[in-house]
Amino acid sequence: MSVVINARIVAFAVHALAVVASVMLFVWSICYRGGFAWESTNKTLLIFNLHPVLTLTGLVILGGEAIISYKSLPFEKRVNKLIHLVFHAIAIILGILGIYAAFKHHNEKHVPNLYTIHSWVGIGVIVLYALQWLYSFIIYFFPGGSSTLRRDLLPWHIFLGVFVYVLAVGNSVLGFLEKLTFLEKSGLDKFGSEAFLVNFMAIITILFGTFVLLIVYSKSPPSVEEDNNYSYSPI
Amino acid sequence: MSVVINARIVAFAVHALAVVASVMLFVWSICYRGGFAWESTNKTLLIFNLHPVLTLTGLVILGGEAIISYKSLPFEKRVNKLIHLVFHAIAIILGILGIYAAFKHHNEKHVPNLYTIHSWVGIGVIVLYALQWLYSFIIYFFPGGSSTLRRDLLPWHIFLGVFVYVLAVGNSVLGFLEKLTFLEKSGLDKFGSEAFLVNFMAIITILFGTFVLLIVYSKSPPSVEEDNNYSYSPI
Secondary structure, X not given: OOEEOOHHHHXXXXXXXXXXXXXXXHHHHHHHOOOOOOOOOOHHHHHOOHHHHHXXXXXXXXXXXXXXXXXXXXXXXXXXXXXXXXXHHHHHHHHHHHHHHHHHHHHHHOOXXXXXXXXXXXXXXXXXXXXHHXXXXXXXXOOOOOHHHHXXXXXXXXXXXHHHHHHHHHHHHHHHHXXXXXXXXXXXOOOOHHHHHHHHHHHHHHHHHHHHHHHHOEEOOHHHHHHOOOOOOOO | OOEEOOHHHHHHHHHHHHHHHHHHHHHHHHHHOOOOOXXXXXXXXXXXXXXXXXXXXXXXXXXXXXXXXXXXXXOOHHHHHHHHHHHHHHHHHHHHHHHHHHHHHHHHHOOOOOOOHHHHHHHHHHHHHHHHHHHHHHHHOOOOOOHHHHHHHHHHHHHHHHHHHHHHXXXXXXXXXXXXXXXXXXXXXXXXXXXXXXXXXXXXXXXXXXXXXXXXXXXXOHHHHHHOOOOOOOO
């Protein structure tokens, strides 16, 4: 049930959308929200701003690039697997730092933690992402399971990986909505440039995730398939 | 890359979660939000309440049951196909009525329309859902495309259908977050019973959608496969 596409061409759309999303995110954080800082007296603007940048570039963008590495990169399977697991590891570290920034911001501003569905899903995403990485590392990298186990587990590795990734993408959109709703309740123009920027960032994020999953559920046209010997398979 | 499960057993989890989500939704609407009405002087409580009930029971719950009908129901393919397309048609009608209720509520309360990402994605979902239904009806039901066209288009029918469905599920969660944020900004207790009810409804909705997609990306174990002759295929 795979769609027939040339994954290397769709991967260009993924990379392009990653650049667009990152630029929009930095424009928003720096031009509209006052930039970044780890320690600051201006809690709302500076410390909080690290949260969307770290989680989106980590879990969504780097995570997406990690997912498609088997089909988007012209290296041999061994190298692609290494890129796949290293990118995912960096994604998890950035995600943890991003979540820590949100807690730090809340604690320093005496705002309660963990009362929104965005925060609940966020905790779920980071825990499941780390578990997915850990069992996959053990089975597909070191020490490595038997070939039968690896083959039988692969559909579950993909389904659970896609599940966590869709949660991460969806949760980014939840985060954009939550932040924008707070800002609009504090007087931000509902049809102003910042509101449009944030909403379009959410749309770009959804498109990015969709193209990543299009590559996951694709197979190459026959002529391309004969040309290359790499496919989505960490076995 | 299909996971091996017994779809008929997972389908019970889907039906059970559908019941749980529906009950929670009605408890929220009636016990916490004052019930339903199409015409009312109490715009916020009564007209608006139709929106989540119609969209969630339509696009998400009935849509999910329509998606799994090929694998969850013990009928022959012809009957399952009819159930698949009729359930989806009812889902679209309920979705349109639900969206109309939101516009009616906004217009009567003089609240601006279409400024949130929830509303943008919602319009996208209903348009894409209807387009997906229409081209699929023409190709797989009446007048029907050639067998080659139907076979070649099936992976796209599934990918695009799953894409629209994930958007619908995700958008329900966006809606829950948006409504709850509005209520909390107006004084609702962030850790009160209503906040927990809405957040858990969002979790149940995500689980429901996940089990639906688990069935889509599954195949039966060999012994079960020999027993039945129905599979996910509108060809």
